[in-house]
Amino acid sequence: MWRLSASILLFSCLVLSSSSFGDSEVTCSGIVPLRYRNDKISITDFGGVGDGRTVNTKAFRAAMYRIQHLKRRGGTLLYIPPGVYLTESFNLTSHMTLYLARGAVIKAVQDTWNWPLIDHLPSYGRGRELPGGRYMSLIHGDGLRDVVITGQNGTIDGQGEVWWNLWRSRTLKYTRPNLIEFKNSKEIIISNVIFQNSPFWNIHPVYCSEVVIHHVTILAPQDSPNTDGIDPDSSVNVCIEDSYISTGDDLVAIKSGWDQYGIAYGRPSSNITIRRITGSSPFAGIAIGSETSGGIKNIVAEHITLSNMGVGVNIKTNIGRGGYIKNIRISNVYVDTAKYGIKIAGDTGDHPDANYNPNALPVVEGIHIKNVWGVNVRKAGSIQGLKGSPFTGICLSEINLHGSLNMYRTWKCADVIGTSMKVSPWPCSELRTSGGSNVCSSAF
Ligand SMILES: *[C@@H]1O[C@H](CO)[C@@H](O)[C@H](O)[C@H]1NC(C)=O
Ligand SMILES: *[C@@H]1O[C@H](CO)[C@@H](O)[C@H](O)[C@H]1NC(C)=O
Numbered sequence: 001m002w003r004l005s006a007s008i009l010l011f012s013c014l015v016l017s018s019s020s021f022g023d024s025e026v027t028c029s030g031i032v033p034l035r036y037r038n039d040k041i042s043i044t045d046f047g048g049v050g051d052g053r054t055v056n057t058k059a060f061r062a063a064m065y066r067i068q069h070l071k072r073r074g075g076t077l078l079y080i081p082p083g084v085y086l087t088e089s090f091n092l093t094s095h096m097t098l099y100l101a102r103g104a105v106i107k108a109v110q111d112t113w114n115w116p117l118i119d120h121l122p123s124y125g126r127g128r129e130l131p132g133g134r135y136m137s138l139i140h141g142d143g144l145r146d147v148v149i150t151g152q153n154g155t156i157d158g159q160g161e162v163w164w165n166l167w168r169s170r171t172l173k174y175t176r177p178n179l180i181e182f183k184n185s186k187e188i189i190i191s192n193v194i195f196q197n198s199p200f201w202n203i204h205p206v207y208c209s210e211v212v213i214h215h216v217t218i219l220a221p222q223d224s225p226n227t228d229g230i231d232p233d234s235s236v237n238v239c240i241e242d243s244y245i246s247t248g249d250d251l252v253a254i255k256s257g258w259d260q261y262g263i264a265y266g267r268p269s270s271n272i273t274i275r276r277i278t279g280s281s282p283f284a285g286i287a288i289g290s291e292t293s294g295g296i297k298n299i300v301a302e303h304i305t306l307s308n309m310g311v312g313v314n315i316k317t318n319i320g321r322g323g324y325i326k327n328i329r330i331s332n333v334y335v336d337t338a339k340y341g342i343k344i345a346g347d348t349g350d351h352p353d354a355n356y357n358p359n360a361l362p363v364v365e366g367i368h369i370k371n372v373w374g375v376n377v378r379k380a381g382s383i384q385g386l387k388g389s390p391f392t393g394i395c396l397s398e399i400n401l402h403g404s405l406n407m408y409r410t411w412k413c414a415d416v417i418g419t420s421m422k423v424s425p426w427p428c429s430e431l432r433t434s435g436g437s438n439v440c441s442s443a444f
């Protein structure tokens, strides 16, 4: 009991100190220092040709070899001039900036036959889509430090159509490649770049720390399968802000592995901030899960502007996941047109294999959602906890979700304990209505 109240007190203090800054001024661009690179090279120095036909894989690999082995003090900037640079996948190296000029395009070849395979992630136990290994991301970083991808809004184009079609025709052999993946890496900045048509998830930091992503644009067709925008996965100290994301799946989804593999690996996602994101998707704007086995805690999402959505805010986990979802604070969300405003679900039913432990129930506690305004929202909300592990500390305040159809306006709740204040339509009897003097309101 003492530990519980102490942690609540600590939590409130953290919140009070952070909210003493003016909202619009808050930014995390300074958290990972943007280093000036004295040493600059261009992809054209390595035979790169931006004619849209030449395959530049050798040029990219040679440039990386040069940066890695010459180890210039302060790192090296690799300049990509205007032009279309077709390439196969390549690895980045530490202490470098990949700088795309205005009009520079790094474009993936569409050769799915020769695409390199890499090991599955331990927290997934297999590829996310299919058993076995997985295709390497177009741009890959493993065990790196101090890497920047930036420029003047050049484009990284995955040409994902061939991969989407393999998925649609069920002829995919292994899990599709991400557009960019950083694994076991730290001090990463991604800014002022346009990502488009990723074969699978766009940006995937996994087992990373100190990752800042800002002023990016991520685009994929609404019907492109699994083209999540940004998926921080078993990563800590991540900040995503000031970006536009419109894809065929969740805009930002925080994950931490799944079922027995994720539980055994035990690597949480924590201290993640998502701020000033605008976008549109048939799935969720802000998603947590459903891969939550390593645990997900201390997440802040604020000033999120969404239109034409499947779900505004979607927190999802599963029986057999274990792990937890704790201390989640989501505020100032505007949703124009959505199937669901808010959805919190304990059993989404999706497993890597049949060997999950059905007794491994996730713990969901301390979810505070405040200031949500929705227009043309078909179903206001749904909170479905688990019988053996009810959701606790669920707190909703100042939420207005207006639908065009009255018949769907009610919330659906089960196995949930918490409070609500100024929520319209009225949520459910499980969330006792509060005048305001509760833990929830003091936490904001
Ligand atoms: C790129 O990195 C992956 C994973 O670390 C590794 O398996 C692969 O051999 C590397 N490829 C090249 C061309 O260095
Ligand atoms: C890149 O695009 C973003 C989003 O539109 C914008 O905020 C940013 O100022 C642009 N950056 C540059 C260098 O043009």
Ligand SMILES: *[C@@H]1O[C@H](CO)[C@@H](O)[C@H](O)[C@H]1NC(C)=O
Pocket: 028, 031, 237, 238, 239, 271, 273
């Ligand atoms: C949380 O992450 C931010 C970067 O987004 C960092 O500045 C801060 O120090 C981190 N807090 C803790 C407790 O690690």
